Amino acid sequence: MRAYSSLSHLECSRTSKTYDADVVQGTSEVGAPLLARYDLERVASTVTREEIAGRGPDLWRYHEVLPVREAGNVVTLGEGMTPLLDLPAYGKQVGVPGLKMKDEGLIPTGAFKARGAAVGVSRAAELGVTGIAMPTNGNAGAAWSIYAARAGIRSLIAMPVDAPEITRTECVVSGAELYLVDGLIGDAGKLIAAAVAGRGGYQDVSTLKEPYRIEGKKTMGYEIVEQLGWRTPDVILYPTGGGVGIIGIYKALLEMRELGWLTGDLPRLVAVQSTGCAPIVEAFHAGKAESTAFPDAYTIAFGITVPKALGDFLVLAAVRATNGTAIAVTDEELLAAQAAVARAEGAFVCPEGAACFAAVEQLRASNWLAEDENVVVLNTGSGLKYPGTVTVDVPTLPVDGRIP
Numbered sequence: 302m303r304a305y306s307s308l309s310h311l312e313c314s315r316t317s318k319t320y321d322a323d324v325v326q327g328t329s330e331v332g333a334p335l336l337a338r339y340d341l342e343r344v345a346s347t348v349t350r351e352e353i354a355g356r357g358p359d360l361w362r363y364h365e366v367l368p369v370r371e372a373g374n375v376v377t378l379g380e381g382m383t384p385l386l387d388l389p390a391y392g393k394q395v396g397v398p399g400l401k402m403k404d405e406g407l408i409p410t411g412a413f414k415a416r417g418a419a420v421g422v423s424r425a426a427e428l429g430v431t432g433i434a435m436p437t438n439g440n441a442g443a444a445w446s447i448y449a450a451r452a453g454i455r456s457l458i459a460m461p462v463d464a465p466e467i468t469r470t471e472c473v474v475s476g477a478e479l480y481l482v483d484g485l486i487g488d489a490g491k492l493i494a495a496a497v498a499g500r501g502g503y504q505d506v507s508t509l510k511e512p513y514r515i516e517g518k519k520t521m522g523y524e525i526v527e528q529l530g531w532r533t534p535d536v537i538l539y540p541t542g543g544g545v546g547i548i549g550i551y552k553a554l555l556e557m558r559e560l561g562w563l564t565g566d567l568p569r570l571v572a573v574q575s576t577g578c579a580p581i582v583e584a585f586h587a588g589k590a591e592s593t594a595f596p597d598a599y600t601i602a603f604g605i606t607v608p609k610a611l612g613d614f615l616v617l618a619a620v621r622a623t624n625g626t627a628i629a630v631t632d633e634e635l636l637a638a639q640a641a642v643a644r645a646e647g648a649f650v651c652p653e654g655a656a657c658f659a660a661v662e663q664l665r666a667s668n669w670l671a672e673d674e675n676v677v678v679l680n681t682g683s684g685l686k687y688p689g690t691v692t693v694d695v696p697t698l699p700v701d702g703r704i705p
């Protein structure tokens with residue numbers, strides 16, 4: 302019989318020590334993220350790219366390289382296979398006519414966090430977890446509480462008071478126990494860790510403190526390559542906070558290469574941050590393997606306000622291994638890019654995605670990007686989740702008024 306998943310074991314991302322994948326796990330003994338490993342030889346001999354092409358349009362089409370063992374344990378709201386859109390007008394404006402956008406704004410919850418939540422919650426429930434707990438900058442908490450509701454498990458969430466307001470609503474409507482904290486995501490993390498230790502009955506599913514969120518996020522990499530006809534683009538830009546998405550995309554690329562599923566060199570991976578919170582960009586340019594906590598972090602691109610990421614060393618390694626780079630843009634630059642993309646292409650991207658567009662402009666201006674390159678930007682969420690980023694200053698007319 303063909304197995305639904307070819308998950309074989311977990312591996313420490315620092316020491317390569319292996320761990321049992323069929324019990325609930327957090328980080329490794331040295332406190333590093335655990336990465337899921339699969340029997341890729343078996344996958345390569347049991348499924349083809351042609352067969353995958355005929356499957357349903359969601360991320361579970363890659364189930365052999367996802368951790369859920371039984372198809373019946375999949376908790377889904379239809380996430381994945383988001384469009385990869387050409388941006389001919391904006392691309393031409395910034396001198397990269399081959400620019401494309403992977404639009405995660407169309408996914409359940411309006412942010413790509415749904416991918417990590419779908420796979421993370423499915424696997425947690427499969428392993429018998431009955432409650433998940435996490436700190437969040439908003440979108441992850443919203444996604445995990447929504448998928449937890451669908452799985453019938455409890456969720457306990459803490460987020461900064463400044464996190465996008467809609468994400469509070471999403472947590473509350475799906476029945477999460479939600480707390481706000483007058484601080485940053487790290488402060489929320491301390492509250493959650495203490496509550497998990499004190500109460501029992503909850504798994505701490507903080508960023509990279511459980512192994513399966515990254516597995517959901519890596520499917521962005523599989524989809525980009527499949528949507529390009531199993532070819533790689535030249536460059537992928539990713540708005541980097543905790544870094545799970547970019548680490549996941551890199552992991553997906555390595556897996557696909559081992560599976561013989563992709564043609565072409567690996568794309569150069571670009572980690573984009575805001576100048577208001579750029580620990581990974583600083584570490585990259587300083588030649589360091591890890592970042593130091595970024596002081597007084599603030600950016601309008603709330604999803605990438607992560608002053609010190611647990612997986613920073615993995616982001617830096619992925620960027621360096623692919624000859625990529627790391628770049629920070631200002632809030633003004635990303636807001637200008639958000640407006641420019643909306644006017645040229647009719648796409649209302651989130652501020653984090655907009656940061657990547659601002660980065661494309663700068664990398665093209667410095668010739669790091671060449672005009673003929675195929676460039677993919679991850680728009681990680683919908684602009685609809687951040688209505689406050691656009692100032693609406695229009696006249697209100699009296700009912701008997703006249704439009705000039």
Ligand SMILES: *Cc1c(COP(=O)(O)O)cnc(C)c1O
Pocket residue numbers: 412413414440441540541542543544545546547604605651653654681682
């Ligand atoms: C969380 C988030 C990010 C950052 O994602 P990581 O994978 O943790 O780096 C980017 N954009 C949006 C909209 C987010 O919610």
